[in-house]
Amino acid sequence: MPINKVVGSFDAAVKDFFDGATVLIGGFGTPGGCPSYLMEALGKQGAKDLTIVCNNVGFGKELMKVVAMFMKVPDWWYDGGELTNNRQVKKAIAAFPVLASPLLVSPFEKQLRDGEVEIDIVPQGTLAERIRAAKAGIGAFYCPVGPGTIVEKGKEVRVIDGRKHVLEYPIKADFGLIRAYKADRLGNLIYRGTSRTFNATMAGAAKVTIAEVDEVVEVGELDPESIVTPALYVDMVAVRPEEGRTQIVQKISKEEQLRK
Amino acid sequence: MPINKVVGSFDAAVKDFFDGATVLIGGFGTPGGCPSYLMEALGKQGAKDLTIVCNNVGFGKELMKVVAMFMKVPDWWYDGGELTNNRQVKKAIAAFPVLASPLLVSPFEKQLRDGEVEIDIVPQGTLAERIRAAKAGIGAFYCPVGPGTIVEKGKEVRVIDGRKHVLEYPIKADFGLIRAYKADRLGNLIYRGTSRTFNATMAGAAKVTIAEVDEVVEVGELDPESIVTPALYVDMVAVRPEEGRTQIVQKISKEEQLRK
Amino acid sequence: MAEKERLSRETIAFRVAREFEDGMVVNLGIGIPTLCLNYPTPDKEILYQTENGCLNFGCNATPEEADFDLVNAGGQMVTTKPGMSLFSHDESFAMIRGGHIDLCVLGVMQVSEKGDLANWLLPERGIGSIGGAMDLASNAKKLIVVTEHTTKDGKPKIVHECTYELTAVECVDMIVTDLAVIDVTDKGLVLKEVAPGWTVEEVQELTEPKLIIAPDVKEVQLM
Amino acid sequence: MAEKERLSRETIAFRVAREFEDGMVVNLGIGIPTLCLNYPTPDKEILYQTENGCLNFGCNATPEEADFDLVNAGGQMVTTKPGMSLFSHDESFAMIRGGHIDLCVLGVMQVSEKGDLANWLLPERGIGSIGGAMDLASNAKKLIVVTEHTTKDGKPKIVHECTYELTAVECVDMIVTDLAVIDVTDKGLVLKEVAPGWTVEEVQELTEPKLIIAPDVKEVQLM
Numbered sequence: 001m002p003i004n005k006v007v008g009s010f011d012a013a014v015k016d017f018f019d020g021a022t023v024l025i026g027g028f029g030t031p032g033g034c035p036s037y038l039m040e041a042l043g044k045q046g047a048k049d050l051t052i053v054c055n056n057v058g059f060g061k062e063l064m065k066v067v068a069m070f071m072k073v074p075d076w077w078y079d080g081g082e083l084t085n086n087r088q089v090k091k092a093i094a095a096f097p098v099l100a101s102p103l104l105v106s107p108f109e110k111q112l113r114d115g116e117v118e119i120d121i122v123p124q125g126t127l128a129e130r131i132r133a134a135k136a137g138i139g140a141f142y143c144p145v146g147p148g149t150i151v152e153k154g155k156e157v158r159v160i161d162g163r164k165h166v167l168e169y170p171i172k173a174d175f176g177l178i179r180a181y182k183a184d185r186l187g188n189l190i191y192r193g194t195s196r197t198f199n200a201t202m203a204g205a206a207k208v209t210i211a212e213v214d215e216v217v218e219v220g221e222l223d224p225e226s227i228v229t230p231a232l233y234v235d236m237v238a239v240r241p242e243e244g245r246t247q248i249v250q251k252i253s254k255e256e257q258l259r260k
Numbered sequence: 261m262p263i264n265k266v267v268g269s270f271d272a273a274v275k276d277f278f279d280g281a282t283v284l285i286g287g288f289g290t291p292g293g294c295p296s297y298l299m300e301a302l303g304k305q306g307a308k309d310l311t312i313v314c315n316n317v318g319f320g321k322e323l324m325k326v327v328a329m330f331m332k333v334p335d336w337w338y339d340g341g342e343l344t345n346n347r348q349v350k351k352a353i354a355a356f357p358v359l360a361s362p363l364l365v366s367p368f369e370k371q372l373r374d375g376e377v378e379i380d381i382v383p384q385g386t387l388a389e390r391i392r393a394a395k396a397g398i399g400a401f402y403c404p405v406g407p408g409t410i411v412e413k414g415k416e417v418r419v420i421d422g423r424k425h426v427l428e429y430p431i432k433a434d435f436g437l438i439r440a441y442k443a444d445r446l447g448n449l450i451y452r453g454t455s456r457t458f459n460a461t462m463a464g465a466a467k468v469t470i471a472e473v474d475e476v477v478e479v480g481e482l483d484p485e486s487i488v489t490p491a492l493y494v495d496m497v498a499v500r501p502e503e504g505r506t507q508i509v510q511k512i513s514k515e516e517q518l519r520k
Numbered sequence: 521m522a523e524k525e526r527l528s529r530e531t532i533a534f535r536v537a538r539e540f541e542d543g544m545v546v547n548l549g550i551g552i553p554t555l556c557l558n559y560p561t562p563d564k565e566i567l568y569q570t571e572n573g574c575l576n577f578g579c580n581a582t583p584e585e586a587d588f589d590l591v592n593a594g595g596q597m598v599t600t601k602p603g604m605s606l607f608s609h610d611e612s613f614a615m616i617r618g619g620h621i622d623l624c625v626l627g628v629m630q631v632s633e634k635g636d637l638a639n640w641l642l643p644e645r646g647i648g649s650i651g652g653a654m655d656l657a658s659n660a661k662k663l664i665v666v667t668e669h670t671t672k673d674g675k676p677k678i679v680h681e682c683t684y685e686l687t688a689v690e691c692v693d694m695i696v697t698d699l700a701v702i703d704v705t706d707k708g709l710v711l712k713e714v715a716p717g718w719t720v721e722e723v724q725e726l727t728e729p730k731l732i733i734a735p736d737v738k739e740v741q742l743m
Numbered sequence: 744m745a746e747k748e749r750l751s752r753e754t755i756a757f758r759v760a761r762e763f764e765d766g767m768v769v770n771l772g773i774g775i776p777t778l779c780l781n782y783p784t785p786d787k788e789i790l791y792q793t794e795n796g797c798l799n800f801g802c803n804a805t806p807e808e809a810d811f812d813l814v815n816a817g818g819q820m821v822t823t824k825p826g827m828s829l830f831s832h833d834e835s836f837a838m839i840r841g842g843h844i845d846l847c848v849l850g851v852m853q854v855s856e857k858g859d860l861a862n863w864l865l866p867e868r869g870i871g872s873i874g875g876a877m878d879l880a881s882n883a884k885k886l887i888v889v890t891e892h893t894t895k896d897g898k899p900k901i902v903h904e905c906t907y908e909l910t911a912v913e914c915v916d917m918i919v920t921d922l923a924v925i926d927v928t929d930k931g932l933v934l935k936e937v938a939p940g941w942t943v944e945e946v947q948e949l950t951e952p953k954l955i956i957a958p959d960v961k962e963v964q965l966m
Contacts, residue, residue, distance in 0.1 A: 112870065123878050125840050129398070136614035146881075194812060200832070225486060355649065355650055409687065446790070
């Protein structure tokens with residue numbers, strides 16, 4: 001049978017999420033690169049006590065109204081903050097859980113103050129490398145980032161070549177939710193611009209990787225030299241509805257500008 | 261001043277090689293992917309007591325006549341075996357130093373028998389990861405490959421998640437000689453097919469990375485989404501003469517076939 | 521005793537390919553394993569990975585198609601295939617070490633009753649090539665090894681303990697030889713199939729460890 | 744004492760950009776550092792890296808150019824530039840951790856006389872974002888930090904020992920404030936330049952550690 005990793009809906013893609021799962025969430029805190037439709041579906045699906053692994057913990061729909069003062073906020077944007085609003089999150093492993101502006105206190109930060117969620121703050125590069133280590137079968141690695149700081153607390157420190165290194169372990173996850181641009185039915189992926197970010201890093205790092213894309217193209221249409229994520233890293237592909245696709249989004253953006 | 265990493269000749273590219281240097285050599289034992297012109301230039305340049313880091317140690321021109329029984333051998337192919345023939349090699353760190361066929365006993369294997377060179381045999385993936393570790397600033401890593409074998413000898417072994425891992429260190433090199441397909445003056449690189457292999461892994465892993473390419477294109481001609489090696493990993497670019505370029509090579513190949 | 525016919529290299533490859541399941545990612549070692557490429561039934565879509573940096577390549581190239589820049593792990597030139605992707609060596613072994621290969625088929629010099637594998641050091645030359653075998657053997661989800669059942673001078677290659685340098689310990693799941701198909705289990709080696717014309721006893725005689733005979737042991741299944 | 748004029752954010756960025764050498768790979772942190780993008784002289788070709796996965800991007804995008812899929816580390820939309828390349832987060836931090844960034848400019852909350860840097864924890868909120876600052880501070884070949892010379896209530900931000908949570912130890916090479924340019928050396932902090940209208944003594948007064956006064960100390964060099 002021809003391999004076909006394309007699933008019919010975002011709801012179908014997240015139907016097997018379970019309470020207590022560890023979930024990698026791609027993106028970099030902005031609408032581009034965020035697996036928005038998967039986030040929304042996971043919100044509806046309702047799995048609880050999640051550990052989310054991400055660069056930014058997310059704003060959620062309510063705070064996005066304030067975020068709109070600082071940056072463009074499209075309607076379809078739906079991030080991990082809403083999972084926190086829904087009380088689905090138990091813990092975050094993140095590099096950038098807090099924004100400096102006092103106007104932008106996220107649902108996660110509020111719940112953190114109330115002791116309702118836990119945070120494990122990780123330097124961004126160490127976060128990326130720990131996710132890669134899970135994908136690449138590395139047992140642990142000595143990292144030169146963090147000695148003399150809060151990061152080394154409780155960790156083994158070793159001097160290598162005269163420099164202190166902290167022993168870091170892979171982050172093993174049950175699910176990875178990522179945003180890509182195009183896919184084929186085999187699961188090959190390409191991204192668009194800086195939306196590659198943590199998405200490409202996370203592809204293949206969890207037991208199950210689910211990609212949210214604009215379009216599924218015919219096998220052979222993606223240039224073999226340009227495929228960023230080879231098919232074997234991807235388990236499911238779900239396609240955005242038209243209003244969330246890049247071309248439409250850019251077109252609406254432009255029209256808004258022209259109206260102003 | 262506009263950045264320009266393109267040097268005028270292969271001789272110019274290797275002029276600063278010094279005795280005792282550690283040199284990464286890209287490729288996978290076949291003509292495609294081998295930085296042949298750089299190998300030839302390094303042979304002429306004459307630096308001695310080299311430690312070469314490579315998948316295959318190379319055949320050398322003499323043995324290539326025998327290799328021609330097994331595979332296509334183009335005139336311009338010049339590999340690390342010739343450095344051994346020249347007595348420039350002190351040690352190899354390699355995954356595939358020996359071919360099973362008794363007809364294909366390399367110059368390196370002969371010198372090894374005579375105690376004139378040393379070998380450090382490394383599993384292929386560990387070799388790639390140790391080179392990446394040097395590029396990526398990883399102090400050391402626990403690798404699940406090798407426990408219970410010759411590979412663990414003299415190394416720290418640690419059980420992580422119930423599995424034995426061997427502690428492996430980065431391979432730090434002075435020079436990296438790689439074969440790419442096209443470059444721009446900034447040093448961005450693309451490769452062609454499976455010739456990406458160790459070449460892309462080694463790009464940026466040594467103090468100085470020198471790329472041998474078919475062509476230098478205008479800045480902006482390489483698709484940002486398809487650049488495999490970003491400019492900052494490359495220090496020098498040297499361009500093959502016409503007879504070694506892919507299009508010519510393929511054309512000659514085809515003509516040879518038609519003559520048969 | 522007169523030499524009875526054994527399975528050919530092609531037949532071994534054919535038998536191994538029956539283990540390939542639809543949708544699997546498969547890596548084939550040099551030699552007999554590479555021949556497996558020709559035999560899965562057409563209703564199965566298999567993604568072949570080669571450790572030098574390609575997923576979903578085609579078949580071996582004809583001289584006309586041959587391209588220096590598209591080779592398999594044995595250095596043979598292969599063809600492209602729609603849906604192919606290319607990657608560097610570090611990425612390729614991230615895949616392998618990270619457990620993303622469903623099935624690997626490797627040639628072998630010795631295999632022990634515990635599933636230890638020895639396939640790299642050439643004893644007569646005192647050296648050999650590890651290549652990607654250790655990474656693959658240690659980390660593929662399933663490992664099938666193929667071999668002649670005995671050495672050239674008739675000694676078992678399936679042994680209590682490997683005497684050759686090991687590639688990886690307790691890694692083999694299944695052994696396919698020119699005489700038999702054997703599963704490696706916690707309880708020991710289970711003889712599942714024997715070559716046509718050979719008896720269970722004859723296979724046992726050429727195998728060092730005591731084989732557990734599967735209740736439904738049968739002739740090598742080629743259909 | 745009446746408040747004397749200090750250097751503006753733009754002037755600080757302008758001064759920092761004078762340190763950018765032709766051909767350098769430069770990473771700019773959020774805030775004042777990002778402003779540096781506008782000021783290197785046109786005879787220099789600089790490759791800007793942003794840790795979210797881009798090398799050699801252009802300037803900040805106009806609303807017309809804006810594309811959700813091209814942002815800098817601060818989430819601001821930027822433009823493409825010929826010779827740009829894109830990569831994943833693991834690759835981006837391989838670059839950073841591996842020492843491939845020639846120069847990094849970061850904002851700072853405190854910096855110590857040994858060059859320790861604190862810039863992430865927001866004390867009033869008991870939490871903060873490490874982001875990429877630790878990776879960059881620990882591994883860039885040269886690190887310049889920019890800051891107001893004093894806190895809002897006039898306390899020195901250049902201190903004997905940081906009291907805030909550290910980002911990295913002994914990592915800062917140069918400090919550019921709204922009052923001074925200071926080199927961090929093995930011997931201590933060397934005051935090289937002071938803002939127009941300010942004296943060496945006035946700067947020292949607002950700085951906790953004893954400054955070594957460079958023999959050729961001068962007004963902040965903007966040309």
